[in-house]
Amino acid sequence: MEDVKKTGGISVQTEHIFPIIKKWLYSEKEIFLREIVSNACDAVTKLKRLVSLGQVHGIENDYRIDVIYSKKDQTLTVKDNGIGMTEEELDKYLCNIALSGALDFIQKYEGEGEDGGKNGIIGHFGLGFYSAFMVSDTVDVITRSYTGAPAVKWVCGEDGSYELSPDSREERGTSVVMHINESESDFVTEEKVREILQKYCSFIPVEIYFSTDEKAGEEPVNEVSPLWQKNSSDCTKEEYDEFYKKQFSDFKEPLFSIHLNADYPLNFKGILYFPKINTEYESLEGQIKLYYNQVFVSDNIKEIIPDYLLMLKGVLDCPELPLNVSRSYLQNNSYVTKVSQHIVKKIADKLNSLFNTEREYFEKIWNDIRIFVEYGSLRDRKFYDRVKNSVLFPTAEGGHISLGEYKEKHKELCEGKVYYANDKNAQAQYTELFRSQGIEVLLLDKVLDTQFISLIEQDDESVKFYRVDSGLDDSLKAEGEAKLSDKLKDCFKSVSGDEKLEVKAEMLKDESLPAVVNVSEESRRFGDMMKMYGGGESSLPVERTLILNMSCPTVEKLNALCENGRDVSLEAKQIYRLALLLGGGLDPASTKEFIDDSMKIMDKALSGND
Ligand code: ADP
Ligand code: MG
Numbered sequence: 001m002e003d004v005k006k007t008g009g010i011s012v013q014t015e016h017i018f019p020i021i022k023k024w025l026y027s028e029k030e031i032f033l034r035e036i037v038s039n040a041c042d043a044v045t046k047l048k049r050l051v052s053l054g055q056v057h058g059i060e061n062d063y064r065i066d067v068i069y070s071k072k073d074q075t076l077t078v079k080d081n082g083i084g085m086t087e088e089e090l091d092k093y094l095c096n097i098a099l100s101g102a103l104d105f106i107q108k109y110e111g112e113g114e115d116g117g118k119n120g121i122i123g124h125f126g127l128g129f130y131s132a133f134m135v136s137d138t139v140d141v142i143t144r145s146y147t148g149a150p151a152v153k154w155v156c157g158e159d160g161s162y163e164l165s166p167d168s169r170e171e172r173g174t175s176v177v178m179h180i181n182e183s184e185s186d187f188v189t190e191e192k193v194r195e196i197l198q199k200y201c202s203f204i205p206v207e208i209y210f211s212t213d214e215k216a217g218e219e220p221v222n223e224v225s226p227l228w229q230k231n232s233s234d235c236t237k238e239e240y241d242e243f244y245k246k247q248f249s250d251f252k253e254p255l256f257s258i259h260l261n262a263d264y265p266l267n268f269k270g271i272l273y274f275p276k277i278n279t280e281y282e283s284l285e286g287q288i289k290l291y292y293n294q295v296f297v298s299d300n301i302k303e304i305i306p307d308y309l310l311m312l313k314g315v316l317d318c319p320e321l322p323l324n325v326s327r328s329y330l331q332n333n334s335y336v337t338k339v340s341q342h343i344v345k346k347i348a349d350k351l352n353s354l355f356n357t358e359r360e361y362f363e364k365i366w367n368d369i370r371i372f373v374e375y376g377s378l379r380d381r382k383f384y385d386r387v388k389n390s391v392l393f394p395t396a397e398g399g400h401i402s403l404g405e406y407k408e409k410h411k412e413l414c415e416g417k418v419y420y421a422n423d424k425n426a427q428a429q430y431t432e433l434f435r436s437q438g439i440e441v442l443l444l445d446k447v448l449d450t451q452f453i454s455l456i457e458q459d460d461e462s463v464k465f466y467r468v469d470s471g472l473d474d475s476l477k478a479e480g481e482a483k484l485s486d487k488l489k490d491c492f493k494s495v496s497g498d499e500k501l502e503v504k505a506e507m508l509k510d511e512s513l514p515a516v517v518n519v520s521e522e523s524r525r526f527g528d529m530m531k532m533y534g535g536g537e538s539s540l541p542v543e544r545t546l547i548l549n550m551s552c553p554t555v556e557k558l559n560a561l562c563e564n565g566r567d568v569s570l571e572a573k574q575i576y577r578l579a580l581l582l583g584g585g586l587d588p589a590s591t592k593e594f595i596d597d598s599m600k601i602m603d604k605a606l607s608g609n610d
Contacts, residue, residue, distance in 0.1 A: 043082025348386030426584030
């Protein structure tokens with residue numbers, strides 16, 4: 001070439017560095033376009049900044065980025081009308097790897113403008129520009145600075161060798177022309193380019209037009225001011241819902257949203273959504289999309305937010321995050337910790353405000369958010385501390401009650417005891433026993449409930465949870481002494497076939513009930529935990545107590561007859577089985593026996609009438 005002004009090689013031993021960039025710099029090849037488009041966006045943002053600082057005049061507000069895919073030429077061009085580069089700048093920023101121009105610009109204009117001159121410049125992704133070589137064998141940069149300095153053309157090969165020459169370009173700005181490597185021509189297609197733009201560039205703050213050989217782009221492919229950048233007071237519920245549906249391809253409306261807007265020093269924005277989960281079996285996996293100054297970065301950000309928040313959906317825009325550093329660094333990063341603490345606080349605030357001001361709606365959606373709150377509380381004690389007063393419990397009657405309300409309601413009756421059922425049907429009779437005395441029974445039948453109530457008990461020593469079949473509250477007992485003969489006691493022990501069974505007598509207010517079987521809360525809960533963690537049965541037997549109700553006339557009669565030497569084992573066995581039935585049922589063999597014995601008793605009664 002005749003007018004070649006200068007030739008050279010990218011410094012820092014590029015023969016070694018280029019293959020590294022190509023192979024390992026980014027695990028995902030597709031991000032090359034994000035890098036080139038965000039450089040174009042930076043170039044526009046910088047020029048806008050200079051205009052707003054009054055450093056430049058006479059620039060029209062027609063900023064745009066064009067992405068042009070030519071199948072026939074096998075090129076992909078990203079063109080902007082931003083700040084452009086002089087020959088010196090090009091030499092400085094593109095011929096020296098690791099010299100970020102973004103950093104230079106920020107330092108130069110630091111402290112100027114209302115946001116310290118820093119906000120909005122993307123830069124910092126790493127060796128951004130060179131990622132173009134992941135798909136190109138040659139990259140041309142044709143650029144003309146806003147200063148009016150002569151345009152230059154820079155052509156760089158994949159081995160890092162380049163040529164710099166004057167160019168006739170008259171418009172301000174830069175075009176980056178990527179000559180697609182033959183081996184990448186299947187990867188870089190019109191569809192793929194569209195897809196990448198949609199994924200990474202949907203919210204970039206400068207309008208992007210996409211054109212092909214056949215068709216020039218007429219509408220921008222992006223939204224320059226996404227909802228999360230607005231003030232929450234300027235957004236409507238419809239806008240939040242619509243944004244959610246579009247971003248997360250969900251036809252269901254979210255339960256509610258939280259608009260995040262953290263000031264300095266955290267300086268991040270976002271919107272979080274509680275999705276509606278249809279069934280207990282539906283995947284609880286949410287999706288949080290992370291942005292960096294409106295450029296999509298990733299939706300796989302386990303290191304950045306607590307795992308229980310990953311059940312949510314939403315967007316976070318964190319311009320402060322050092323995204324080019326390793327993920328293991330992020331795990332111990334104090335900024336990251338503060339961001340997640342802030343998010344947790346905002347979520348708790350929202351839940352508390354729903355509890356306090358929109359109780360009816362809160363109860364309606366509680367079933368959907370309950371698992372999140374319980375799991376979050378178990379994972380993060382601070383979260384529990386923030387939300388504990390707003391945690392609701394479903395009641396067996398179908399309502400909801402908070403722990404504070406339960407304690408207040410039963411102040412005199414239960415003294416910190418909280419009664420619950422975990423099988424609505426099987427424990428219905430016990431539940432009724434409590435309800436008949438004005439004691440509310442919670443329905444705790446979800447997987448996490450056992451662990452969750454342990455957490456509550458640890459947190460508040462004045463509270464203890466008892467399953468309805470674990471004991472009889474004093475308020476269920478009537479006056480008077482329950483007298484049980486030793487003979488009847490032994491009789492029950494022997495007919496039960498359970499050597500460890502304890503037999504006790506009580507006087508209950510409810511006279512219709514002959515007996516109940518109680519299961520020790522502690523040994524049963526231990527067994528439940530073993531099942532959950534170990535997958536097996538606990539080796540300790542569950543301690544059970546048969547409580548005979550001496551205020552029931554039939555039991556009283558049985559006691560007297562037994563005392564007088566009559567064989568009542570058939571009737572005793574029947575009563576024992578009735579107690580088991582009350583507690584949820586009999587096994588198949590006992591059911592058969594129960595029916596046979598019932599027939600015998602009936603025969604006896606009928607023949608007595610002969
Ligand atoms: P970074 O964006 O982190 O600074 P890059 O490797 O992506 O690093 O870009 C290096 C530098 O090249 C930029 O900082 C900028 O000065 C310059 N540059 C790249 N693309 C453009 C462009 N389209 N317009 C003007 N300058 C650009
Ligand atoms: Mg860059």
